[in-house]
Amino acid sequence: MPPIIHVAGLSKTYSSGFSALKNIKLDIGQGEIFALLGPNGAGKTTLISILCGIVTKSSGTALVGGHDIEREFRATRRMIGLVPQELHLSIFEKVWDAVSFSRTLFGLPRNDGQIELILKELSLWDKRNDKIMALSGGMKRRVLIAKALAHEPKVLFLDEPTAGVDVELRKDMWNVVRGLRENGVTIILTTHYIEEAEEMADRVGVINKGELILVEDKKTLMEKLGQKRLSILLDQPLSTLPKKLQGHGLEIADGGKQLQYRYDGRHQKPDIAGLLRGLDAAKIGYHDVATTQSSLEEIFLGLVKQ
Amino acid sequence: MNWRGVSTIFVYEMKRFFRTLFQSLISPVISTTLYFVVFGSAIGGRITQIDGVSYGAFIVPGMIMLSLLTQSISNASFGIYFPRFSGTIYEYLSAPVSAMEMVMGFVGAAAAKSVLIGLVILATSTLFVSVSIMHPFWMMLFLVLTAVTFSLFGFIIGLWADGFEKLQIIPLLIVTPLTFLGGSFYSIRVLPPFWQQVSYFNPVVYLISGFRWAFYEVSDVSLYVSLGMTCVFMAVCLLAVGWIFRTGYRLKT
Known part of the structure; x- marks a missing residue:
């Protein structure tokens, strides 16, 4: 099976001259859980942002599901759900509205049953009529995940999903991730909590100063370097x-x-x-x-x- | 085309308007009333007629235009600035929505709001003076074209601004003076010849003149010049927006 994400020779230099990514080559297979590890400023978020269409690449190729992320952006973006690192939410909205907004924005017909399912799975159902500003940080994080899942993506990016998240949400989140994987969804996460990569990921990529130093099956990596x-x-x-x-x-x-x-x-x-x-x-x-x-x-x- | 995406943005923006419907409508209604009191009664007492139209009725199109311009700019600039400010812009950028579709959603909603406000002002003015609309089609055309053009302009300001104060600068320093000097409350033919010539460089003159013609068939410049100039401004704004999305200016790095 061809990889669901194919990246080759991908580089990004910001207008300030800062080189955030250097010649990245990476293939991710369908249904994989891939963990991207690296210190702050290593280029993890830049790589995710390029694949999602938020940052423009400087050079190289990036395909999602065999489609070019720029020429066929509709096809690729429809496949991708993104949970950003920061709690970017419009606080005056109600939870239900925010999540259904994401679904139709991505061009899918309204489907209340699907939204209900997602909200229940993330323990947000009781809060569906609450305004987002009334929610705790952990609940807001759940809303972001629900929004990313609202259009039933094939690839889910989780950018530092557990930063500042309590144990319960972490457990819930990993249950959701496991459930998604069973349905064939590919998950790419960046994290500082290495135990999580160790616990969750199938493969691990280590990125530092814009370079992908190593991509390895987690077990092999542990054995090889352990x-x-x-x-x-x-x-x-x-x-x-x-x-x-x-x-x-x-x-x-x-x-x-x-x-x-x-x-x-x-x-x-x-x-x-x-x-x-x-x-x-x-x-x-x-x-x-x-x-x-x-x-x-x-x-x-x-x-x-x- | 992702029409569902466009309508999602449009409906979301309109909901924001209806959530604050009272504030959104009360201020234009109050300012219209004030203009009637100040200009209509105070000045209208001295100037009874312009081009055969009573002064009170004469200022109605200018007043609508004044609100239309300021509302279009503020609605559209705020509409796009706020997601940039709060970070929620990430979702629009990562959605299968093209740049043009984003413009259609945001600008369309901003323009729709200001057209509604324009019509509310028109309705309010009928409480004070008798207003005749001789060419309703042309009136609506100018209303919509102006609303769209200045919403595009507002959208550009909302992309350019990197702080809340910058959102206000252009409307306050440029648009409000141009509107007041653009014949909202007078015919530019009452000005000395030199200032008449200067006025022809003011784009707002053309908008107001064409709009007023639709009401009373009196105008400072010919109808087609007005229409042509309105289209030129719209084209300039469209080109600017096109450039912004091609370069990713202030949206993408």
């Missing part, structure tokens, strides 16, 4: 490593209370048994052993620092 760490919690603190244990690559940590051993979980077969025998031989007592896998966050920070 360092494992074995921590041995000692009975007696150690100040120096006994001679017998040198050569195992151990480090003293936590003020001497721990010994740590780092290894590559995938490509290295660590000699843990040998290590533990070494500890016995050196008469070093320990009461616990733990291994931890480095999180996406650590991987990400490592990449961005390079």
Whole structure:
């Protein structure tokens, strides 16, 4: 199946001379959940804005569903729903009106049943006759999501969807996202909460200073870059490593209370048994052993620092 | 064509007008009454007739034009400025709505509102003077053309402005003086020859003259010159709007 989003050689230089995107190449398959990670100002929002038609690209190709985003903007924009980062809402409107507005603006016939379904799913049904200004921040975020879903998009962009959002809404939102994915909707999200990318995404793209540093299947990424760490919690603190244990690559940590051993979980077969025998031989007592896998966050920070 | 999109924008903008219907209509009605009191009674007491039309009736078309211009500009400039200011413009830009369709929705609604206000003022004036409309078709044509042209102009101002005060500058500094000097309350033929010549550079003269002709068959310039000039202003505004959307000026980066 051809990718639902195809981007090649995409660059954006703002009139100020700032180069926000440099030669981006990216394909996203239908039904994928793709997480775009990157620090502030990396170009995440610019990339989304170009695909949605809010920012004009400087060069390159961008296709959505095989259609050019500029020449065939009607076809591409009809497929796309956008939840912006900021709470851009017209506050004097009622929730119901705001959501049905989005549907007909996108050229679809009025469909009250569909709007009702969306409002219920996002726990907005009770608030449908409230003015938006009377809603809390989290509720406003829900209205934005409802507006983006009102025209039944095939591709949903969520720009920092969980910034300043409470736990309940996050749960609701991820349920909606899962439901959409089951219906074949492609979801592209940018986030700072790396646990979320880790939890939700199928693939992860890391963007920094306008360049897409890496695009990888989340699992592969974790395995490829995932360092494992074995921590041995000692009975007696150690100040120096006994001679017998040198050569195992151990480090003293936590003020001497721990010994740590780092290894590559995938490509290295660590000699843990040998290590533990070494500890016995050196008469070093320990009461616990733990291994931890480095999180996406650590991987990400490592990449961005390079 | 995304007609549904156009009508969604149009209806949304009109709803904003009807939500504040009282404020929207009360101010033109009050100002019309004031103009009648000040100009009609005070000056009308001294000038009884212009070109065979009683002074009170003579100023009706000018007064309607005055409101039509200011209302068109303020409605349209606010209509597009507000989404830019509040950020909700993102939705219009990301919708399958072309630039021209956006203009049709926003400008169409602004023009429709000011035509309604114009008609309300006309109705109000009949309470004070007897108004005859000899050419209703031409009257409506000038009303609509002027409303559309100045709504386009307002739309441009709303795109250009980067603050609320800038929305007011052009209407206050340029449009209001041009309207008052454009023969709203007098025939430019009463002016000394030099100022008559200067007046021909004022676009509003042509709008008011043609509009007044539709009422009383009296005019400062010929009907077709009026119509032609109105179309020229509209074309200029359309070209400007076209340029704005091609370059993305103030809308897209």
